[in-house]
Amino acid sequence: MDILKVLSRGTKKSAKSSLSGGSAVGKLPSSGTKTNPQLYHDEIRGHKRKRDVEEPENKIPEVLPEVDFFAPKDVAESKPAKAESKKSKRAASPVVEAAKLLSADECRQLLRSHRLKVTLLYKREEQHKAKKSKKKKAVVEVKKDKKPQLAPQPLESFGQLRSTYNLSRRVAENLSYQGYKIPTEVQMGSMPLLIRPDVALSEEQGLENGVDLLAVAPTGSGKTISFLVPTINNIMRRRAQDKLHGIHELEAIVIVPTRELAYQIVNVGNQLVKGTGLKVVGMRKGMILAAESQDIGEDSSDEEEEKAEESDEEDEEDEEEEEKDAKPKVVSKVDILITTPLLLLNFLTSGSANTQKVLPTVRNLILDEADVLLDPLFREQTLGIWTACSNPDLGLSFWSATMGSNIETLVTERLASRAESLSIPQRPLVRLVVGLKDTAVPNIVHRLIYTASEQGKLLALRQLLRPTSSIDSGPPLRPPFLVFTQTIDRATALQEELKYDIPLEAGGSSRIAALHSGLPDAARAAIMRKFRAGEIWVLITTDVLARGVDFAGVNGVLNYDVPGSSAAYVHRAGRTGRAGREGGIAVTFYTKEDIPFVKTVANVIAESEKQAGKTGDEAGVQKWLLDALPNVGKEDRKKLKERGVESRRSGNKAMITSKSGYERRKEHNRKGAIEGSKKRKLEVDDANDGAKGKGDGEWGGFDD
């Protein structure tokens, strides 16, 4: 099998092949950068666009430089900086163009052409009603049944961030250094709103002081930048206004569901805060933050605060130092904290039982992958942190590619009850949605493959690993790719099964790895590093990597086991085809056991293809199949989401093996026969020994 040749393509890309457009390889998402990361730009009917969407700071070449997708994110991004001279190290400041605002009609047209829908979910209005000579104030809430559409100024180019929204020069430079050409849809819609609501929503009254935001946008569409840039800029602006220079204070928290995602966001944050003096820190176990205690009794957090102040004065805290020293320390140099819910909650609830730590300095709370953070699995932990952020000016934003209406309701209710309990006016709540439906991944190829048995899946996967394989007429599934399984055991077992499929001369078993939550932190980090560096080509995992993790070079995703929900499918599949790149493929295997549940996946595929305008033979799921598959009942959906397909949780069927049931039975019988014969032989020997007077009854049976 010439797998070496195939797998080598992942790392040894010639400039020619990686830029060529025609071949299958040329179409792989890892074969080049995408200059336009936008998914939608429908024609504006009846109107000619007045403004050109081209980036004014067109200093970036038309064809972006070759990027090593596999290089670790931080290294890849910092490498060129080292090579350049100090003077030219920073990207040139984006050209500042004169601030021009679009008319409300133009905004609406442009937003619609990018399938961006912005809705006001809640607003407290004060109306002045003239009653004879007296003016009476009345509070009117936006009625649930008539939520108005908003038309905020869309961000057409990153240059506008400086000219129109007065973004800090440093942050603009750092952003420009990332080499992005044009904003994605979610950046287009959300950044103006979050950076300068007074400008973006100048037509709307009562929103100028900022809004809370629910943002729903496809996987890989640049949501991280969308919340980090405004957060950094807002901290800098506040400090500049208050003339607070050179201080560190925890002002923003980003909550994410996994450690991998937290590290990734810390890396992106560090790129964006270069030269600003701000610190982006990832929460670690045992880390102590400068927090206040609600009950000033005999609580240890007083001590912690004192310690925090002392260490602030000493000014000796440094992230690198902390890495070296595993002992818990008060981390006073942190402006933006990235954390998983439990790590921060553990800190907030540690210490004396009758005290609760609060974080009154936090002005921005960001929930990335908000639907999962507010799912029963993490809900209590997330809400615990939310409650601890006691600043009355707290701004909240919620981000995900999928957001059920239950999440929207929960957020709305929580915001209302928070305002009531703190006796403060509730901030307006705005929802921003990119695309027609959140259950879609429109820019990749989807395939559903039926195999008669569990063993058939393994054979099919082996088949896909072959150099000549392709799925229907679609693009081939080429390494590097991610394989999703239902449980940790299955991930490990699949790795065991596949590790000898990669020839030694191609790196052998070191090219394949399994990453799951059962591994220690260091092992997880090492696997991530190797996968990013292109040393691991097939990464088998569980849903722990389904959310948020950004591997620009991943060609495909294979759902070895059917995902537990439509949202899980969207997020798993969304690990490929990121930043608008086309050519990514998501393959989903299903067996007889999955048939009652597979319609959830088929529906997402159908919706994705509808949004991408694919029909007929191009479609990965044909109409006859959609019609034939049974609808998934509410109970089944719930069960599947919570537990996955039952038969894969335990017992023989949960095993992954290339041997058929018949072969396994035969092997079992053969083993039994050998053991039986050994036992008989030993019994005879024993009897003989006894006869010789040596038997002392020490024999303890056969080993397994």
Ligand SMILES: Nc1ncnc2c1ncn2[C@@H]1O[C@H](COP(=O)(O)OP(=O)(O)OP(=O)(O)O)[C@@H](O)[C@H]1O
């Ligand atoms: N304007 C842009 N142009 C090109 N690439 C971009 C742009 N903005 C972000 N990216 C790149 O897109 C990739 C995906 O971004 P990000 O991880 O923020 O996506 P996301 O929307 O958070 O995805 P997910 O829903 O999976 O978490 C990153 O590699 C990022 O560097």
